[in-house]
Amino acid sequence: MTAPVLETRDVSCTFQIGAGLFKAKRPLHAVNGVSLKLMKGDVLGLVGESGCGKSTLAKMLLGLQAPTGGDIRFDGAPIMGLDRRAIARRVQPIFQDPYSSLNPRKTVGSIISLPLRVHRVGEPDEWRDRVEAMMDLVGLARRFTDSYPNQLSGGQRQRVAIARALIMKPDVVICDEPTSALDVSVQSQILNLLQDLRQELGLTYLLISHNLAVVEHMATRVAVMYLGRIVEENDTDSLFQTPRHPYTQALLASVLTPEPGLGVPDAQLGIAFPNPIDPPAGCTFHPRCAQALAQCSRVAPMPIADGNGFTECHLYNPAKDVAA
Amino acid sequence: MTAEALDSAKILEPSPVTQLRRRIFGHAGFLFGAIVIAAMLAMALLAPLLAPYDPYDQDLARRVINPIWHDDGKWAHPLGTDQLGRDYLSRVIYGVRISLLIGFATMIISGVLGTALGVVAGYFGGRVDMVITFLITTRLSMPVVLVALAVVALVGGSLTVVISVLGLLLWDRFAVVMRSATMQVRALDYVAAAQAIGCSAARIVTTEIMPNILNALIVVATLEMAHAILLEAALSFLGLGVQPPLPSWGLMVAEGKEYMFFSPWLITIPGVALFLLVLAINLLGDGIRDITAPENRN
Numbered sequence: 001m002t003a004p005v006l007e008t009r010d011v012s013c014t015f016q017i018g019a020g021l022f023k024a025k026r027p028l029h030a031v032n033g034v035s036l037k038l039m040k041g042d043v044l045g046l047v048g049e050s051g052c053g054k055s056t057l058a059k060m061l062l063g064l065q066a067p068t069g070g071d072i073r074f075d076g077a078p079i080m081g082l083d084r085r086a087i088a089r090r091v092q093p094i095f096q097d098p099y100s101s102l103n104p105r106k107t108v109g110s111i112i113s114l115p116l117r118v119h120r121v122g123e124p125d126e127w128r129d130r131v132e133a134m135m136d137l138v139g140l141a142r143r144f145t146d147s148y149p150n151q152l153s154g155g156q157r158q159r160v161a162i163a164r165a166l167i168m169k170p171d172v173v174i175c176d177e178p179t180s181a182l183d184v185s186v187q188s189q190i191l192n193l194l195q196d197l198r199q200e201l202g203l204t205y206l207l208i209s210h211n212l213a214v215v216e217h218m219a220t221r222v223a224v225m226y227l228g229r230i231v232e233e234n235d236t237d238s239l240f241q242t243p244r245h246p247y248t249q250a251l252l253a254s255v256l257t258p259e260p261g262l263g264v265p266d267a268q269l270g271i272a273f274p275n276p277i278d279p280p281a282g283c284t285f286h287p288r289c290a291q292a293l294a295q296c297s298r299v300a301p302m303p304i305a306d307g308n309g310f311t312e313c314h315l316y317n318p319a320k321d322v323a324a
Numbered sequence: 325m326t327a328e329a330l331d332s333a334k335i336l337e338p339s340p341v342t343q344l345r346r347r348i349f350g351h352a353g354f355l356f357g358a359i360v361i362a363a364m365l366a367m368a369l370l371a372p373l374l375a376p377y378d379p380y381d382q383d384l385a386r387r388v389i390n391p392i393w394h395d396d397g398k399w400a401h402p403l404g405t406d407q408l409g410r411d412y413l414s415r416v417i418y419g420v421r422i423s424l425l426i427g428f429a430t431m432i433i434s435g436v437l438g439t440a441l442g443v444v445a446g447y448f449g450g451r452v453d454m455v456i457t458f459l460i461t462t463r464l465s466m467p468v469v470l471v472a473l474a475v476v477a478l479v480g481g482s483l484t485v486v487i488s489v490l491g492l493l494l495w496d497r498f499a500v501v502m503r504s505a506t507m508q509v510r511a512l513d514y515v516a517a518a519q520a521i522g523c524s525a526a527r528i529v530t531t532e533i534m535p536n537i538l539n540a541l542i543v544v545a546t547l548e549m550a551h552a553i554l555l556e557a558a559l560s561f562l563g564l565g566v567q568p569p570l571p572s573w574g575l576m577v578a579e580g581k582e583y584m585f586f587s588p589w590l591i592t593i594p595g596v597a598l599f600l601l602v603l604a605i606n607l608l609g610d611g612i613r614d615i616t617a618p619e620n621r622n
Contacts, residue, residue, distance in 0.1 A: 062520045063520075064516060064519055064520060084519075084522045085522035087522070088520060088521050088522035089522075091520075092520060092521075093516070093517065093520050095513040095516070095517065096513075097513060100512045100513045100514065101512075101513035101514050101516075101517055102514055103514045103518075103532055103535075103536070104536065105535035105536055106531075106535075114518070114521055114523075115521045115522075118521055118522055118523050118527070119522065161517070164517065164521075168521075
């Protein structure tokens with residue numbers, strides 16, 4: 001077995017939230033002990049509702065946010081020892097909104113060539129060739145080189161963002177909701193482009209999304225995040241066929257069905273998302289869990305291995321009554 | 325329908341240059357401002373050629389001659405002469421030099437100071453922002469005219485003193501506007517993308533943020549330039565700005581005020597000149613913003 005391209009070990013990120021001038025600051029555990037492994041060529045789907053820490057995790061992987069605990073490793077080397085530019089060569093982002101991720105005052109050519117200029121790759125006269133080669137690869141006509149982003153459609157803009165992310169040939173690409181700001185008709189084009197590029201360039205993706213259909217289509221593995229923790233991780237097939245964690249089950253049940261008579265499904269997630277400053281004791285999911293046991297409100301569950309993945313839930317604890 | 329009618333080249337949008345030209349000529353305020361400013365600049369540069377007399381030449385035999393629209397006006401002095409017999413047209417022409425010089429120099433000094441502080445505060449945030457916000461608040465709590473009066477009274481009035489005092493006092497609006505504009509742009513994804521690429525903070529500020537806050541900067545710069553010109557006139561009127569015999573418009577109003585009831589044009593002519601210049605600068609600033617705003621670019 002080879003080393004993972006990107007690995008997080010028990011990574012945490014805690015923000016100190018000021019409650020007022022004379023009140024003590026309180027910790028907010030945005031990401032709380034996340035361990036993930038991305039093998040070369042994998043597409044790891046990261047799902048979870050808004051505010052669960054997906055984007056903070058992505059920022060840490062990009063080196064834009066320092067973890068407050070644990071460590072992140074590229075090919076086994078800790079990220080702490082790497083400088084900004086070394087991280088940039090290994091991991092690049094694709095953002096959700098192609099309308100705000102491109103500088104409106106720069107031409108497409110200058111946006112795509114920015115990484116080459118910053119890292120001084122090759123000679124300045126090669127840059128235009130490399131930009132045009134990259135534009136061909138992402139399916140963007142060369143005549144757009146001197147266009148401004150506002151002259152492009154949403155799909156074309158997202159192709160520019162993809163070209164910018166890939167021109168330095170990174171190992172890992174972090175796609176933060178890459179299609180949710182696009183028209184439905186364009187979404188599949190961008191997803192297929194990402195799939196093709198992965199095979200062609202041997203990329204590894206971390207795909208952050210709340211669109212489960214996209215994740216099922218793209219990902220090889222899926223991690224489900226809830227309140228800063230990964231509660232279940234498994235192969236895409238296993239996770240979608242036999243979801244184990246009650247939260248995963250609820251997420252899958254909440255997907256709209258094409259049958260109109262069935263109406264909007266009830267995910268059984270009655271009460272609102274808990275306040276992350278004041279998370280529930282024990283298993284953080286227990287107030288919303290339909291299958292909560294007595295111990296769930298007292299003891300935090302440990303990860304329980306399950307085939308290729310794991311689940312953090314007392315329901316699957318072989319020694320259920322140990323803590324009770 | 326023929327193939328020619330479907331020719332896509334005919335329905336393509338006009339070229340950027342054409343679009344820009346249309347926007348410029350469709351904006352009356354911008355055109356008016358630009359023409360007046362261009363005329364004033366030409367006057368300032370060509371003053372020795374345009375002015376019929378030396379603005380400092382006194383001729384006590386020809387004091388307070390009425391301008392040409394009075395019955396006894398003479399073409400020798402189209403705008404008449406002042407209380408010391410100096411040709412008023414020449415003084416008005418030379419006066420635009422003082423106003424523009426003070427306006428530009430003050431705008432540049434305060435613009436560099438305020439923009440630097442504002443962008444740094446907006447980009448780095450946190451403690452840096454707190455310190456700079458405190459500086460801005462301190463500056464805002466000082467009354468400009470009183471501080472300027474005090475300094476000029478202590479050091480003595482001269483062109484350099486007026487420019488430095490105003491330059492060091494008028495940076496607050498630059499700082500406030502640039503700070504909030506920077507904070508807005510900084511939160512956008514293209515700044516995060518530039519950070520993820522590994523750009524330095526200096527590069528992000530100069531190539532990603534500055535071009536996108538330039539509109540706001542232009543508007544503030546024109547407002548502050550107009551502000552500085554008016555303040556100079558006010559200080560000179562109070563006798564604490566530019567010193568006689570320099571032909572400053574504010575000073576001309578001050579010198580003419582004793583003759584206000586018998587020769588009101590001694591005040592109205594420099595007053596109208598001042599009003600026109602300030603109006604033109606403000607209209608030009610608004611026009612530049614309207615013409616270059618990205619929301620108009622489509």
